[in-house]
Amino acid sequence: MPKRLSRLAVLAATLASLLSLSAQAEVVIGVDISSTGPAAAIGIQTNNAVRLWPATLGGEPARYVVLDDGSDVSRAVRNFRKLTSEDKVDAIVGPNLTASALAGLDVLAETGTPMVALAASSVIVEPVDDPKRRWAFKMPQNDSLMASALVDDMRRKGIKDVAFIGFADSYGDSWWAEFTKAAGNDIKVVAQERFQRTDASVMGQVLKAMAAKPDAILIAGSGTPAALPQKTLLERGYKGPIYQTHGIGTLEFLQVGGKDVNGTLFPTGPGVVARELPDSNPVKAVAVGFADKYEAQYGANTLTQFAGDAYGAWMLLDSAVGRALKTGAKPGTPEFRAALRDALEDTRDLVVPNGVLNISKTDHQGFDERARVMGVIRDGRFSYAD
Template sequence: MPNPLLRLAALATTIAPLLSWSAQAEVVIGVDISSTGPAAAIGIQTNNAVRLWPATLGGEPARYVILDDGTDVSRAVKNFRKLTSEDKVDAIVGPNITASALAGLDVLAETGTPMIALAASAVIVEPADDPKRRWAFKMPQNDSLMASALVDDMRTKGIKNVAFIGFADSYGDSWWAEFNKAAGNDIKVVAQERFQRTDASVMGQVLKAMAAKPDAILIAGSGTPAALPQKTLIERGYKGPIYQTHGIGTLEFLQVGGKDVEGTLFPTGPGVVARELPDSNPVKSVAVAFADKYEAQHGPHSLTQFAGDAYGAWMLLDSAVGRALKTGAKPGTPEFRAVLRDALETTRDLVVPNGVLNISKTDHQGFDERARVMGVIRDGRFSYAQ
């Protein structure tokens, strides 16, 4: 007759791994996206990439709570509060616009929750030692990095005078400041005009910009609203070079702009033009791998800057969560959020679709010149310029 003690020992051996697995808390990540509203074109690309995130982080099960903020700042803050208080998330990815990211900083500080923003302006993370911004990180390149790429291209082309037409918000403010700083004494800004994301006409701004007789015009906007000034410029007969920012990187911008945006010059993350990059580019292999994954789901030439940023956020979290778990802290606790923040801040040489990340106590973005190339709109799609 079998010994009952041996049977119990065998049963315990069988159950122990299951108990160990079930006791491991899952990593929960909140995602705030502008899937509707004026920034919906950006949010949709973000959402597409988030849907491709693997079901693990750092080798452990992960759960993603995805909310739409409707491109509304107050709604974004409500989402932050729900994610932190009800869902007990370990980190937040998003939002897509700068104003919402800035408005959420108080929630991050109050709850000790790290954020990886998908909005561009450096004010989200600078200064990094600010008590609120201590918890804030972001994926998109700083405007200063992209502005210097534009200025380098303008200098190469002999452009001396530029008219500026930008959003009348924090995005436009950041670009106005960074472009002027990069331009220095070499390039003179001969006109500054602003417009709202929801404006139906920018005729007045365009006529004033053209009246200044610039060598080129820079439009500092994002998503489909950035197409309106350019279409108006072409309608009024402007023939000079038109530059845009990396914020235009949506398929909807190409559709809305049509033939009027052909030839547009813009800085972009290398992931957007992955297959056209020279083989020497350090990001190419990772960028092409993501392009293959994304376009298998959404079709050829469907990859954008925003999709690359969103997938890069998962890669950053995967690396940081793996290191945070080694401390012994458990997901779902304040201790884990704190060590996860520290792990994000010590990320080194991590290659993501849009660059190479080296994050530090003084730099919560982490990209350098390897995170930018010049692009051009050619034959209705985003292409590699140089």
């Protein structure tokens, strides 16, 4: 073989080897979000943050396969099956809806694929010793943590009687369970009403809640549908405090609610009100850094809880992937997915935009009180209330 051809052959073999190693090292993450449908206000914010994800995880090249589930549970499950069987993802981020996350648990268990959900309800990850939930983690604060923030605020304000108006689904169920537990014996829930995310009217539920003459009303909804009960309450002359959950944190909620949602009290992650936090807040530096990055791309006052959660998911995976790779397992294999699951479960003191994560075998969410603050809507924007 001529010397020149020999050198070319060696170079080609070297390049092929390098490309093969690169392909082996590529980490593939599936992302299932609700870019369309009733939960689009949440999914769009998620997608905005995903677009800011760096192209690496744990120092290795990363590829992100993003699918829209249309806010439909069945479609979310199909997406999970496609991501695991066709795209061979190493982990899934999402979905945005609790019902979709619960429906996807079987796929996670069957394929041994970790999920970092972007839905709030604690039932996604509890009980942790359930075999299906072994693979489930989530970014948003548990409802129990946020419910305690609401109850603490109500107690400070001397509120004794509360009416509850919640979604007639797993989100509303979880909030009903956690709020009534946190309220204990000193805050009485005098009415419980439910509504569908797609309802055009909630007049009957509002009138019943008002008839109970509560000191305050809690609306347990998320996204733009949560604005309907509040607008109806004001139309019917309700004058008392209105609390909402951290699920309202979308720009669309502010737009749909307009002046009717000014004064709303709600628990939120610190990232939403990053610049207003006291300098002593342990999350402020990271939260402000992400706020600067996000708003440089999408405009002032556009940051939401959901964007912060989605970027936090990348930070969590970046940390865990780096530690999983040290085991010698290769991305794209069952061994790597198992190592990644174990690494996620061993996350310690990781500061993300909405809190500090300490994940363990008994806690697949990992936030503590540093992940909650009280917010208030002032002049059409989310503000810090404390």
